[in-house]
Amino acid sequence: MRGKRHQQSALGHGMRLLVLAGPLIANNLAIAGMGFADTVMAGRLGTRDLASVAVGSSVWMVVFLFGLGALMAMSPTAAHAFGAGRNADVGVYMRQCLWLSQALALFAMLMLAQAGPLLHAVGVDPSVIPLTAGYLDAIAWGLPAMYAYLSLRFMSEGVGWTRPIMYAALLGLVVNVFGNWVFMYGKLGFPAMGAVGCGVASALSMWAMFGLMAIYVATQKHYRPFALAARFELPNVARLRDLLGLGLPIAVSIVSEAGLFSAVAVLMATLGATAVAAHQIAMNFAATMFMVPLAVHSALTIRVGHALGRGEPELARHIGVIGIVMCGGLMLLSALMLLLFRAEIAAFYTGDSEVLPLAVSLLTMAMIFQVSDGLQVGAAGALRGFKDTRIPMLINFGCYWLAAFPLAWYLGAKKGMGPQAVWVALILGLSLTAVFLNLRFFAVARRRLRPAAV
Numbered sequence: 001m002r003g004k005r006h007q008q009s010a011l012g013h014g015m016r017l018l019v020l021a022g023p024l025i026a027n028n029l030a031i032a033g034m035g036f037a038d039t040v041m042a043g044r045l046g047t048r049d050l051a052s053v054a055v056g057s058s059v060w061m062v063v064f065l066f067g068l069g070a071l072m073a074m075s076p077t078a079a080h081a082f083g084a085g086r087n088a089d090v091g092v093y094m095r096q097c098l099w100l101s102q103a104l105a106l107f108a109m110l111m112l113a114q115a116g117p118l119l120h121a122v123g124v125d126p127s128v129i130p131l132t133a134g135y136l137d138a139i140a141w142g143l144p145a146m147y148a149y150l151s152l153r154f155m156s157e158g159v160g161w162t163r164p165i166m167y168a169a170l171l172g173l174v175v176n177v178f179g180n181w182v183f184m185y186g187k188l189g190f191p192a193m194g195a196v197g198c199g200v201a202s203a204l205s206m207w208a209m210f211g212l213m214a215i216y217v218a219t220q221k222h223y224r225p226f227a228l229a230a231r232f233e234l235p236n237v238a239r240l241r242d243l244l245g246l247g248l249p250i251a252v253s254i255v256s257e258a259g260l261f262s263a264v265a266v267l268m269a270t271l272g273a274t275a276v277a278a279h280q281i282a283m284n285f286a287a288t289m290f291m292v293p294l295a296v297h298s299a300l301t302i303r304v305g306h307a308l309g310r311g312e313p314e315l316a317r318h319i320g321v322i323g324i325v326m327c328g329g330l331m332l333l334s335a336l337m338l339l340l341f342r343a344e345i346a347a348f349y350t351g352d353s354e355v356l357p358l359a360v361s362l363l364t365m366a367m368i369f370q371v372s373d374g375l376q377v378g379a380a381g382a383l384r385g386f387k388d389t390r391i392p393m394l395i396n397f398g399c400y401w402l403a404a405f406p407l408a409w410y411l412g413a414k415k416g417m418g419p420q421a422v423w424v425a426l427i428l429g430l431s432l433t434a435v436f437l438n439l440r441f442f443a444v445a446r447r448r449l450r451p452a453a454v
Helices: 004-042 049-072 074-083 087-112 115-123 129-160 163-185 195-219 223-225 235-268 272-309 314-347 355-384 390-414 420-454
Strands: none
Touching: 004 049, 004 087, 004 163, 004 272, 004 314, 049 087, 049 115, 049 129, 049 195, 049 272, 074 087, 074 129, 074 235, 074 272, 074 355, 074 390, 087 129, 087 223, 087 235, 087 272, 115 129, 129 163, 129 195, 129 272, 163 195, 235 272, 235 390, 235 420, 272 314, 272 355, 272 420, 314 420, 355 420, 390 420
């Protein structure tokens, strides 16, 4: 009977995670859909535009994700406060998070403005650089809106209200695809801007997402207990220090992983437009499938945070284990899809006779790291629910930049062994990260249980 009750408990917690993650899955797939649309619509313009979007989005993601990671501190902060019944703290921290978001947006825009010289320095194909720089200049204007949106989003996540996040992302997808059609291809009287038009459309979609989320938060009664707009507050050093102390390690962790993939994309660009286009196809599909366990990761942070806010560390550990297993299982399904349909998937992206076989080969490599990717993101979500971010930051940095990237550079640039050899390094980095983050989760959960047992 005891085992049966435990089984039912695991099933119940798994279902609650999926209910919470459902709108986030839709959100993440809509966000991935923007990248998918950018890739496919740029591919219709030719290899140079596709390569420009690929390189530009790789640079953009490193800069953007640093700010996203820092702002993610709002989610566990709100979750712990909500779980403990401290509703007013949710509003206090969200107002400070909005200040932080705009400082991060300014910093990110300044970084993107320096991308052109960096691309020249690392040896990117000169024919790709002007379009890439134009794409980055255009998309940067969406950052103030996107970071403000993320402040509202992570607050809403933390209190367990994820539906408006889905609505905002779906609106962003519609605006992005329509904007691509108008600005990339020159419709409705606008000039055909190619890859630069893709950046314009992305920026407009970010403003649309922020606008909808702001209206929703301001008008829905679900947010009233938190008094989000109760008063105007200047930046508070102590509160900002709390957010940055939690968020900066998350930012470094995310940038360590995303930076590895972006650095590999730039490394691919030195191997020619065909290599970078094939790499973009494989990475875009892998990133799209990753959006599902990534949503469960966010739900894990929320549910674990709520449990800890209520003073229930054993329940937090139980939910964490269930979520990690779910993330690994979801990515196993993705691997099976690649095993069966990788040729058809590659053909959907491109008909280029040079790009297609290489894309199929790289999708085969992507199949290998799917489960590791799921296990590492699940453990990361559970650890963030525990507000444990500093050791995971070191794990991410070590696995990706002390192990994976040196190997990728050595095999790809030094030995000239081709794109497939570079992907061996990606598999190594993700697998090591999965092992160490899961070991860290069990150590942290065990330590939190000791005071409760005394």
